[in-house]
Amino acid sequence: MRTGRRSGRYRLIASVVGMFAPLTSVHSQDIREVEQAQPPLPIVDFPAKPPADGVITTGRSAGESVQLDAIDVQGPGGGDANSGDAKGYVATDSAAGTKTNTPLIEVPQSISVVTQQQMQDRNVQTVTEAVNYTAGVETGMFGFDPRFDSFYIRGFDMTYTGVFRDGLREPAGSFSIYRNEPYGLQSIAVVRGPTSALYGLGSPGGLIDLTSKRPPSTSLREAEFQIGNFERYQGQFDLGGPIGADGVYSYRLTGLVRNSGTQLLDAPDNRYFIAPAFSFRPDAATSLTILTAFQNQLTTGNPGFYQTPGGQLTNIYSGDPAFQDFNQTQFRIGYAFEHAFNDAVTFRQNARYSYVFADVRYTQIDSIDPDTYNATRSTGRVIDHLNTFGVDNQALIKFNTGPLNHFVLLGFEYTNSAFSDKIGFGSAPDLNLATSAPNYGGQFIPSPLFSYNSYQSQQDMAVYLQDQIKFGPLVLTVSGRNDWVRTRTDDLANTSSTVQNDEAATGRVGLTYLSPVGLAPYVSYATSFTPTLGSGENGAAFKPITGDQKEVGVKYQPPGINGLITASLFDIHQFNSLSTDPNNQAFQIQTGEIRSRGFELEGVLNPLPALNVTLAYTYLDQKILDGDADTIGKSPSGIPAQSFSVWGDYTLQPDTFAPGLGGGFGMRFIGQSYGNDQNTTINPQATLFDAALHYDFANLDRSLAGVRLQINATNLFNTKYQVSQAGYGYWGQDRTIVASLRYRW
Template sequence: MIRGSIVYIRGFDATYTGIYRDGLRQGGGNFAIPKIEPYGLDSVSILRGPASGLYGLGSPGGIVDVTTKRPTLTPFGEVQLQAGNYDRYQGSFDIGGPVPGSDQLYYRLTGLLRDAKTWYPGNDDDRAYIAPALTWRPDADTSFTILSEYQTSRTAASIGNFRTADGQLTNIYSNDPAFSAMDQKQYRIGYAFEHNVDDVWTVRQNFRFYQVDVDAKYTQIDSIDYGTNLASRSAWRILDSFNTVTLDNQAEAKFMLGAIRNTALFGVDYGHSYYNDKIGYGAAPDLNLLTMNYGAQAIATPAFSIFNKQSTDEVGVYAQEQARLGGFVLTLNGRQSWVSQTTTAGLDGVPSTQKATAFTGRAGLSYVFDNGLAPYVSYATAFSPQVGVDASGLPFKPTTGAQTEAGIKYQMPHVPVLLTAAVFDITQDNVLRTDPNNMAFQAATGQVESKGVELEAKLALKQGFDLTAAYTHLNVVITQGNPDTTGNELSGIPRNSFAAFGKYTFQSGVPVEGLGLGLGVRYIGTNFGNDQNTFQNAATTLFDAVIDYDLGKLDRRLLGATMRLNATNLFDKHDQTCQSGYCYAGERRQVIGILSYRW
């Protein structure tokens, strides 16, 4: 609903450095973050811990790799209609299969149009999305797929609430409908090529160009005079543009060396990004706290006064070896990266260049027992340049990190139950956080250490019951920072969190065959609202639910048609939280009805 897909893994922000699409890093800068449309995805994979040794530049907490929907060999189609509270209306379609008259070309076309309001007064959640894809398969060993996207969206640029000096979050919205919108356009085109040379070698090449343009306007409350019942406000406008070109070349070999089964991977990749950031801010009319005259006053667009440009070039050479001998699995990978970053601050600024090189890698060893137990240990490092500048116009230093991890996985024999447990210790340098003195900027806090435990269970029974549950305990501490933050906990990161979702679908033999009922719970533990640790966010528990029905079970003429009702924050709990001193109210209850037909 706001800005982009904000992701934290093991206590570290992966939004700018840890989001990958089809194996290629997305990147982003300030407000220019590619928005990911879930309907356009085939799958989402999360790799926890540093992955720079293979994937390249990334967050030490881990990465998220989303896979775009691709053409299929068999024809299919789907249409979907949605309606929900806050005047939400959405239609989408997904069609694909062989191109008529050809036995080598396959297509897919996915589209979506949404018109919606939000729980936050005066803001929209609109989106238009179209994603054509085409695959050429001249033979069984070769494929070449073109992937593209055009997307526009309008959301809120800010959903913050005013916080008092003692940390109390009020119900006073900082933003104003008269000056509140974030308009974003993004374009994507690229290709994925794969060719099986023989039984041993496979070569791949992936390429993508991504462009994101953002125009964001919002107001914020700077102070309140309760004597006059007036809130002093400022208006902000952010005009951001971010584009990136990425090329990745790989060669993979699978072979036996005596009794050892080997999978070796070699690659060279190149990435170029360009980021243009313009910021304007100025006074806005006071808000009357008695009449709450939101939207009733004209708010002038401030002139731009801050200008920053930045280009980044990175070349990486990497290799990975995975060796299996009996129950042992050894994984080793390494990568050498060369990065050059040129920054220009101000309209007449002089470009300055900073260069960095780094070697990153991962070593992991596991043993798979016949009974399904698989203990493992690993050590990995991370490295990534950081797009943007601080409030002084200086570029950020690259972030680096290292992790040690040990864990165990257990796949129960003959039972679809997977249990996992992990303990880890991660250290990251040059961590970006919101600058509490300049909320439109970020600053590097120094060094952060995250120690934690993760437990997860997955169950999938043929009788129609599925359950996923996960618990995480984190202790994320600023080990090097400002005098008032060193030794404190990193704000906004809960010490304890728990999530579970279970769903049962009635099977044949009962009158309600095809009916599915699901319930989920999310617990977010206490955490500090600022890095000074002067106040805390209270723990909260939220519930989600789903009801769906396969209409084909009611009448065979309706085969392929389904109905679903989703509810998030089922009991409409008013959740409020702060991070780095910036506070906002959580999303209210959202109920969406979905009617789908697939053929």
């Protein structure tokens, strides 16, 4: 959204782009509390592998007080819908790749799971931070931006079409983009490569599926206070457990309040978040979980600096506190229902209604007179409403045909989105930059009149079928889906309407070999299909973006070690790609083809009881094969060709000099990339460091069990770095330090 509407959205007036460049600073136990997993449903594993004792271990030291959230039974084998049998950092199962809780080693596609312990150890403040250490995921292409979570997978944008929550898509349009609070998440799954064969509309790069916290089976009580630089104050709580002794009913209530500044001039990062959840389990075969959440946040509508016509990013703030509020409200309510009829047939239904409202005001500097240092400025106002209802019905069937074991998934999905968008452009008084203290916020800036008003509705109906076939050590996964999409776009300002009907069949086929030594080589082919909310300058809806991928890889679970290592080679082609309209840079046109190929290596290991390690390496070779004439044969801008990250966290053991004291340290290397699609400028490489220090007070006094102090630093050495994309520059995140005091009882 930084350069306007991407991936099928209206691109805002080109001047809007400058406002998106982020700023540099312009202000000067000896006990273990472990929750038991819910009892697994009787049939739904492939294969069945519930924990032997019902207890999920953490991989931490025995001297550290840790309480895991209860694992909610949502699918095959029990366990979290994403993290499965997560042990500390290592998840062995996931529903994200197959919509069944299949062991990760059996899925013929590259998948990563960011577990709750990983997020807690790094005390992530955004979903973007949560996936910073994940292979194939590119973050930071737009620098520091407190408004949205933005990331690419294998070189393709996820912001609008690649984010799912609890298995259902979260559509987005213009500024109506969901901002997910990481404290409300149980885990995050990253599926790399096309997923349309099961999920329908989506990016060829893959998807990110966020799993909401679920009601636990045992009592959970947690309260935490955080304080950080930029005057950051945050309080949060997480309460839950069974209602009554029989465990039929259970609840969870998660909440957060934050009042904070940022590295931007007078730009807040305030948030209110509350997420009630309720579960009903009348018997071992039936479950109903209701998930709700409300969130409001206030931040800036322009996190940018002025960039000169020659492409140099300056320290001149482009926005103005007098007209820059970005107020967003979002709400959702849904449920996950499951019933096992017998040992062979299970029915599921997941449904959700969600709503996003965004009111954005921004001011930006368009030009500066080199003689007088007067800045000419413009303004913008955007009001968006997005309503979405989605329901996914699934039937899971197990049967055998001779030596072949089948696990069949049959589904019908329906999604309805309604998006309204109003945009206005105006002007602001000139700003005199010749003084030592420019008069930011000192002049009245009026709101512009709305000149653009549109309403768009989109209905998607789909049927899909998947068969996971086991024959000895071989697992053949075949998935197919057909989508029927109807998009109506009403230009209310010009009283015109267009209707577009799209139909597409997508599929995936993959083969995995499970060797007796823990190695699992695999090969797969998959296709994607992406119609989007938005249109070009003429008001007509864009054609669907399509893509396909060939992937080969190997997964390895080292014998005797809690860990998973994945290496993969891939080749993706995307068609009908969007590019800038050469006749009007405020909009986009469909002309292109992009090829993305590369290599990924990721390891998540718990080699010692108190040591957790993640490492990720990505090599990406991306080319524009068809598009704007001056970009053909070039690499898309802002995407590093190489990236590497490593994080480790260790806690001292009971027999050491300071049991319960631990820390983490991480390094993120962001390789060189191009600053524009013409490849005439280069973004230099950057190396960033993160760190953590934590202590569990139960090791000091047993009466303090449950008290934990933690300090986290992001960009520890305050490295200044910038990146340009499509010719626009952004500053990276400054050093951020957050101290937290948590009490669990």
